[in-house]
Every structure is written in C-alpha cells, then in structure tokens.
Amino acid sequence: xxxxxxxxxxxxxxxxxxxxxxxxxxxxxxxxxxxxxxxxxxxxxxxxxxxxxxxxxxxxxxxxxxxxxxxxxxxxxxxxxxxxxxxxxxxxxxxxxxxxxxxxxxxxxxxxxxxxxxxxxxxxxxxxxxxxxxxxxxxxxxxxxxxxxxxxxxxxxxxxxxxxxxxxxxxxxxxxxxxxxxxxxxxxxxxxxxxxxxxxxxxxxxxxxxxxxxxxxxxxxxxxxxxxxxxxxxxxxxxxxxxxxxxxxxxxxxxxxxxxxxxxxxxxxxxxxxxxxxxxxxxxxxxxxxxxxxxxxxxxxxxxxxxxxxxxxxxxxxxx
Numbered sequence: 170x171x172x173x174x175x176x177x178x179x180x181x182x183x184x185x186x187x188x189x190x191x192x193x194x195x196x197x198x199x200x201x202x203x204x205x206x207x208x209x210x211x212x213x214x215x216x217x218x219x220x221x222x223x224x225x226x227x228x229x230x231x232x233x234x235x236x237x238x239x240x241x242x243x244x245x246x247x248x249x250x251x252x253x254x255x256x257x258x259x260x261x262x263x264x265x266x267x268x269x270x271x272x273x274x275x276x277x278x279x280x281x282x283x284x285x286x287x288x289x290x291x292x293x294x295x296x297x298x299x300x301x302x303x304x305x306x307x308x309x310x311x312x313x314x315x316x317x318x319x320x321x322x323x324x325x326x327x328x329x330x331x332x333x334x335x336x337x338x339x340x341x342x343x344x345x346x347x348x349x350x351x352x353x354x355x356x357x358x359x360x361x362x363x364x365x366x367x368x369x370x371x372x373x374x375x376x377x378x379x380x381x382x383x384x385x386x387x388x389x390x391x392x393x394x395x396x397x398x399x400x401x402x403x404x405x406x407x408x409x410x411x412x413x414x415x416x417x418x419x420x421x422x423x424x425x426x427x428x429x430x431x432x433x434x435x436x437x438x439x440x441x442x443x444x445x446x447x448x449x450x451x452x453x454x455x456x457x458x459x460x461x462x463x464x465x466x467x468x469x470x471x472x473x474x475x476x477x478x479x480x481x482x483x484x485x486x487x488x489x
Contacts, residue, residue: 172214172236176466177226179239179480180211184284186248195288197335199483201252208260210489211238219263220394224433224457227475240264241460241480243398243437244281245272250380254388265460266388267398267437270423272379277371278402280440281378282359283346289366293338296362300342303361308354317341320349347440348404382427389429396435397421397456404442413450421454433457436476448476 172178184198199207211217215238218226223239225231240257242249245268257264269278290296304310320341335343346355363371380388389395397420399405405413417436424431434456438447441462451459459476466481467473 172238173466174236175234175468176236177223177233177239177468177478178215178236178466179241179460179478180483180486181460181462181480182240182242182253182483183244184246184248185242185252185483187252193285193288195291196284197288198248203487204252204483205256207483207486207489208256208262210486211240212260217262219392220265220435220457221263221433226469227458227473229469236466241437242266244278244402245269245379245385245398247378247380247384250384250388254391254393257393258391263392263394265394265396265435265437266385267396267460268380268385269398269402269439270400270420271402272375273382273385273423275372275375276401277363277375277378279356279359280347280402282363282367283343285367285374286359286362287339287342290362293336293342296366297338297342299365300345300358300362303358304350304354307357310350310354312345320344386427386429394433394435395424395429395431396437398437399439402439404440405438405447406442406444408444408446410446410450413446414454417450417454417456435459438462443477448474451476 182199184196185201185204186198187201188194188196188198189200214236216233216235218237218239220239222231226233226237240262242253242264245266249266253264272278286296287293301312304312346359350358367374385395397417399416400419405416421431421434435458436451436456437460443459443461447459456476458478460478460480463477463479464481465479467479
C-alpha cells in the first residue's frame with residue numbers, strides 16, 4: 170500500500186514468530202523474518218513515531234508532514250518479548266503493547282484457545298460438527314439451519330472494521346465461540362475443544378504462550394508503552410459506563426502495583442469492541458488515546474476522535 174500524505178497509520182499485530190519452524194505450523198500470524206522486512210518498509214516509507222509522539226500530535230502540540238506510523242501489539246504474547254522487543258530496541262522504535270491482566274494470573278484467554286483449536290483442527294466442517302454435537306449433548310442446544318442463518322445475519326462484518334482473513338466456516342466457528350453462545354457455554358465449549366484437539370494443560374500452555382511480568386517490566390524500562398486491553402479480553406460493546414470504568418481502573422491498578430509506567434495510559438479495546446460509553450469513560454479517566462479495530466488511517470482534524478482511532482492489520486502490509 171502507498172501511504173497517504175499527512176496520515177497517521179497505526180498497525181495492529183498479534184502473533185509474530187518463526188511459525189514454520191514451530192509445533193504450531195498452521196497458526197495465523199506473521200513470520201518473524203517477514204516482520205523484519207515490514208520494519209524496513211516502514212522505515213523507508215513512514216516516519217515511525219512513538220506513543221508519546223502520537224499524544225503530542227493528537228493534542229496538536231507537534232506538527233507532522235510525512236506519513237506517520239505507530240506499531241501496536243495486542244494480547245501479551247511471548248512473541249512480543251522474544252522477537253519484537255529486541256528488534257524494536259535495535260531499530261530504536263517505541264511500540265505499544267496491550268496485555269490483558271488475566272494472562273498474568275495463569276489463564277488462557279478464550280480467544281487464544283480458539284486460535285489453537287483451529288490451528289490443530291484444519292477441517293473446520295468436522296470441527297463444527299464436533300462443536301454442534303457437544304452443545305446438543307451437554308446443553309440440549311441445537312445449532313440448526315435457522316440458528317445458523319440468524320448468527321450470520323446478526324453478525325455481518327462491519328465494512329469499516331479490519332477485514333476478515335478467514336474462510337466462511339472458520340468465521341462461523343469464531344462467531345459461535347466468541348460471541349453468539351452464552352458466556353458459560355462458550356467457555357465450557359472452548360475448554361472441551363482445546364482439551365480434545367490441542368491436548369496441553371492450560372496452566373502450562375499459559376506460561377508458553379504469554380510473556381511474564383518480569384519480561385513486561387524489562388520492556389517498560391526500555392521505554393515501551395504498556396496499555397490497557399481489559400482484564401479478560403471480553404467485548405465492551407454492551408457494557409455500561411460503570412463496567413468499562415471499573416475494567417480500566419482494575420487494569421491500571423494492576424500495572425501501578427507492579428510498578429509499570431501508566432503516566433500516559435492508553436486503551437486498546439478488546440476485539441476492537443466499544444460503544445457510546447467508551448469515549449466518555451476514557452475522557453473521565455484521562456486516558457491519552459483509545460485504539461479500535463476500525464480499519465484505515467486518519468488525519469488530525471476537528472472530526473478525529475482520539476478515543477476511537479482506527480488501525481490497519483499487519484496483513485494489510487503483506488505485499489511490500
């Protein structure tokens with residue numbers, strides 16, 4: 170892609186690792202060697218800015234001409250410490266990192282259970298049948314054609330959101346396990362499928378998947394920006410003002426207690442999910458900016474909202 174003049178471009182990353190040489194060869198992510206190629210591309214075509222630069226630009230205390238780019242990394246994976254952090258230090262780049270709090274309490278986020286279930290079971294039609302049988306047997310819940318039609322109709326992809334990079338059956342499974350089913354049933358189904366297909370103890374897997382507090386503190390001391398991605402990575406779309414307020418407060422309190430810098434605290438909405446309460450909450454708490462999964466870039470003007478900043482997905486920069 171060719172960057173627009175005077176644009177602010179924020180890129181969202183998740184998994185970055187040596188995927189082909191790992192035991193999870195089918196994981197959807199960015200190969201480390203290609204990430205290094207992307208960094209070279211960014212340096213050539215953008216002014217790579219720090220989170221503090223972004224705050225000054227948003228507050229109109231800093232001018233910019235060349236297209237600017239900020240790197241963000243969601244979910245607190247060990248990838249971000251093992252691969253991303255050393256390269257950013259080497260290239261003198263400051264990135265934003267958003268780990269949900271419960272990953273430091275030995276939990277595996279349901280969203281990540283789903284990723285690795287899909288990694289191990291490539292036959293998504295078969296996986297859907299296993300899921301449907303489990304729901305029928307344990308909860309007398311029948312996912313018939315009418316319900317499938319309803320799920321698809323109420324979950325149309327938002328044209329302004331970061332594009333989907335999955336096939337139709339994968340998207341359907343994700344919708345069921347991330348959103349459509351009741352929370353307790355979703356968690357139970359995720360745990361069942363994870364045990365059946367991934368076959369790794371969740372406590373052990375959590376230590377393998379996520380960075381730990383010692384590593385996060387090292388990144389913080391090196392000047393990386395650590396922000397809020399919620400406590401347990403749950404959608405905020407239906408949440409009240411008070412619930413979102415408490416979620417951000419709990420996240421900040423955790424980092425403060427661990428002596429991680431929250432002076433210029435920011436929020437990255439889990440799943441990019443927010444509502445009419447979100448900007449009001451962020452403003453009340455003095456949050457510096459909020460990141461969505463709305464797709465694209467922006468320029469700083471009267472219409473721009475620092476609590477609803479759009480991002481590109483790392484996959485938007487595959488053809489470079």
